[in-house]
Each structure stands twice: as C-alpha cells, then as structure tokens.
Amino acid sequence: MPTTEESDERPAPRRMRADAQRNQEKLLAAAAEVFASAGVDAPIRQIAAKAGMGVGTIYRHFPTRSDLVVAVFHHQIEECAQAGPRLLADADSPFAALHRWVDLFVDLLVTKHGLAQALQSDSSRFAPLHAYFLDRLLPVATQLLDAAAGADEIRSGTHPYELLRGIGNLCIGHDDDPRYAPRRLITLLLQGLRRPGPT
Amino acid sequence: MPTTEESDERPAPRRMRADAQRNQEKLLAAAAEVFASAGVDAPIRQIAAKAGMGVGTIYRHFPTRSDLVVAVFHHQIEECAQAGPRLLADADSPFAALHRWVDLFVDLLVTKHGLAQALQSDSSRFAPLHAYFLDRLLPVATQLLDAAAGADEIRSGTHPYELLRGIGNLCIGHDDDPRYAPRRLITLLLQGLRRPGPT
DNA sequence: CGACAACCGGAACAGTGCTCCATTTACTTT
DNA sequence: AAAGTAAATGGAGCACTGTTCCGGTTGTCG
Structure with a gap:
C-alpha cells in the first residue's frame, strides 16, 4: 500500500490517470466561467472550446x-x-x-x-x-x-x-x-x- | 363603398385573403392543442404538421x-x-x-x-x-x-x-x-x- | 522498454429554429 | 369568362444545438 497518497476514500480499484485529473480541473474552471457569463444552458461546445478540449471529453467526465x-x-x-x-x-x-x-x-x-x-x-x-x-x-x-x-x-x-x-x-x-x-x-x-x- | 361587409375597422388597404383567414384559424386551433399537450416550447414543425401546413406559413402569420x-x-x-x-x-x-x-x-x-x-x-x-x-x-x-x-x-x-x-x-x-x-x-x-x- | 488500458478529440447523426423563393391560388379587371 | 396580378403557400436549406462513437494518443505498470 503506497503511502504517498492522501487519505481520501477511493472506491474505484484504480485512481484517475494524471492527465484525466488535470483535464477535469481545467474543465471545471472553464465551465464555472462559462456558466457565470452565459448561464447554465451555454452550449457544450463553448465550454469545450474554453477548456481546450473536445466535447467527448466533457461527456466522458460528466455524462x-x-x-x-x-x-x-x-x-x-x-x-x-x-x-x-x-x-x-x-x-x-x-x-x-x-x-x-x-x-x-x-x-x-x-x-x-x-x-x-x-x-x-x-x-x-x-x-x-x-x-x-x-x-x-x-x-x-x-x-x-x-x-x-x-x-x-x-x-x-x-x-x-x-x-x-x-x-x-x-x-x-x-x-x-x-x-x-x-x-x-x-x-x-x-x-x-x-x-x-x-x- | 360596398355594404356587404361588417363594420370592423380595417386599417390595411386590403382585407386578408379568404384562404389565409381559414389557414390562420386552423393554425390557432392546432397550436392551442399542441401547446396544451406538449407545452409552449413544442417544435414548430409539430404544430405545422398538426395544422397540415408548412412552417413557412406559420412564420408568415406569426413571425x-x-x-x-x-x-x-x-x-x-x-x-x-x-x-x-x-x-x-x-x-x-x-x-x-x-x-x-x-x-x-x-x-x-x-x-x-x-x-x-x-x-x-x-x-x-x-x-x-x-x-x-x-x-x-x-x-x-x-x-x-x-x-x-x-x-x-x-x-x-x-x-x-x-x-x-x-x-x-x-x-x-x-x-x-x-x-x-x-x-x-x-x-x-x-x-x-x-x-x-x-x- | 514495451504493452495495454485509459483517455482524448472531433467527425457524424439527429433534432431544433428560422429564411427564402419557386409555385400555387384567390381576387380584380377588362 | 378569361387573363393578369399580388398574396399566400410550403418545404428545401442553413445554422446551430445535444449526444454518440470510435480511431488514434498517452499515461502507467510489469
């Protein structure tokens, strides 16, 4: 059992890959910004563009x-x-x-x-x-x-x-x-x- | 001045063509029905289908x-x-x-x-x-x-x-x-x- | 270092709203 | 009654959505 990890509960057998983690953070930041400026109904593509990723990635993280x-x-x-x-x-x-x-x-x-x-x-x-x-x-x-x-x-x-x-x-x-x-x-x-x- | 007409005010130089009048009535009936069953956000095409006309006609009557x-x-x-x-x-x-x-x-x-x-x-x-x-x-x-x-x-x-x-x-x-x-x-x-x- | 699974991106599909114009149709004039 | 004219029609077409899917890429582990 590695000791370098935080003590968060981790129900999944594997922790999220590092790049996925980074992307998710970027995505959340971008989404917050877009939501604030254009409302929660803003086009997904707009959020994707702001976060610098494809729409597929967004749907993967948040169905x-x-x-x-x-x-x-x-x-x-x-x-x-x-x-x-x-x-x-x-x-x-x-x-x-x-x-x-x-x-x-x-x-x-x-x-x-x-x-x-x-x-x-x-x-x-x-x-x-x-x-x-x-x-x-x-x-x-x-x-x-x-x-x-x-x-x-x-x-x-x-x-x-x-x-x-x-x-x-x-x-x-x-x-x-x-x-x-x-x-x-x-x-x-x-x-x-x-x-x-x-x- | 023809006397066979009702005494409605008629600001436009010409009254609505008879077919247009009929269509407008059909449209209003269909729209009321669709609004009641599917809400006011129902697709225009759906209303057009129910009224038996093209979407162009709807937009002509109600921009x-x-x-x-x-x-x-x-x-x-x-x-x-x-x-x-x-x-x-x-x-x-x-x-x-x-x-x-x-x-x-x-x-x-x-x-x-x-x-x-x-x-x-x-x-x-x-x-x-x-x-x-x-x-x-x-x-x-x-x-x-x-x-x-x-x-x-x-x-x-x-x-x-x-x-x-x-x-x-x-x-x-x-x-x-x-x-x-x-x-x-x-x-x-x-x-x-x-x-x-x-x- | 290699292999494999997780991950990524965007092309593609299916509905929308709305516009535009060739065609049809009712009304008017002769 | 016939022809002319302008109003009216309707659906193809465009732009923009949400959502899925899969070939290619990249961490991660043995």
Missing part, C-alpha cells in the same frame, strides 16, 4: 449537463448547507436565523447566474442537480422551520420543500429586469409565515 | 413564437383582465377582491400548461407575450392593490409588477411535482402583504 453543474456548484451549496445550524446557534431567535439563512440561499441563487433557472427548467433535465440540492438543503430548511415553529414564531404546517422551491422560483429572472427584486417578495413571504397575533 | 402564444391565449388573458374591476365591485372588501383575482390569475397560469414557464423563460424570447401580459394585467393589479391599500388592508408601497411576476414565478413547475402547490405559498404571500397590527 449529463446536470452532473457538470452539480460539480461546479458543489462547494457553494455545501457552504450554504453548513451555515444553517451555525445561524440557528448564533441568531437571536429561530426566525431570525431562518431569515438570514434564506438570505444566504437567495445569494447562492442570485450570484450564480442561471442556477435558479436550472433548478426548475423543465425538471427532467437537471434532475441530479435537483436531487443533490434537496438532499443537502432540505434537512437544513426543515431544521430551521421546525425550530421557528417550536418557538411559536411561525405557523406550523409549512412544507419545507415547498418553501425552498418557492424561493427558488422567486429568484428566477432577477437579472434581466431591474424592476424585479426577489428579496422584497421573499421578505413578504416570510412575513406571511409568521403566526398571526394571538386571537 | 415569432411569442406572437403565436399571445394569439392563442388572447381570449383567456382578456377575461382575466376584465374580471378585476368586476370583483372589486362585488367583493366584501378590496383585499378579498384582490385575493380572488389572484386566484383567477393563478388559474390562468396553471390551467394552460407552460404559460407560466413561457412568461419568464429566458425573457428574451417571448418578449411580446410578456409585453401583452403586462399591458393588459398590470393596470388591473395596480387598481386592486391601490384599493386595498386605500382601505388600509395591506401595507402600501408594494410594486404591482413585482407581485405579478412573483406570482407567475411561483406557478412554475406545479404540474411536474405533486409536492409543490403554488397556491399555498401565494396565500402566504398575500398574508405577508397585510398591514401588520397597528403599531
């Missing part, structure tokens, strides 16, 4: 476009997920934590152009992206919502999935229309979540 | 896909627009009228498959549809919102355009996910609009 998107945004999604519990511990109230986390979530969708759009976009493409998003973020949203409901700050019975998806939807189109500021509506939505005064 | 969509949904959009003032006159309160009208609006988006998606979908395509929608529906929304604000039922300062667009966004993807029911969120949003208790 579906969704896989590529997941790989590119993996880091940011992870950060957002991990911020949830931290906010819950630090904020003044569960609702405040929820509000801040939603802000972070919106940041994620708004900063990375086209991510919001990709998250629904016909729903059949991008299925793996959808799945990963949910797998990672739904538990966090559930935890925050439960905490706020437990503290009696919001009405109970809100579906975390629905909220996440709704917020995602509201973020669509924020950058091709200055009149549309999703955050205002999202604040409104969170207000609507608050338990109405004791009656 | 952009958006024009075709507008023509197909013209009637329903008009109905929704006209319902606004009526509801305002009939309902118990302006807010109730607003709520009902929003329900109608959601019906429009949810019943006609893909309409909601078309309304944002990259925003560059479908620009005429967008424009027509706004031209017709924005005044209605403004009127309802103003009335509710005037009655002190909701906070003032809400942007009608933003609300319309937000609701439209929330309606996306309702039919490919049973877990997602836009109406619940929209009700929440309207709740958030209500003026908080006097403070």
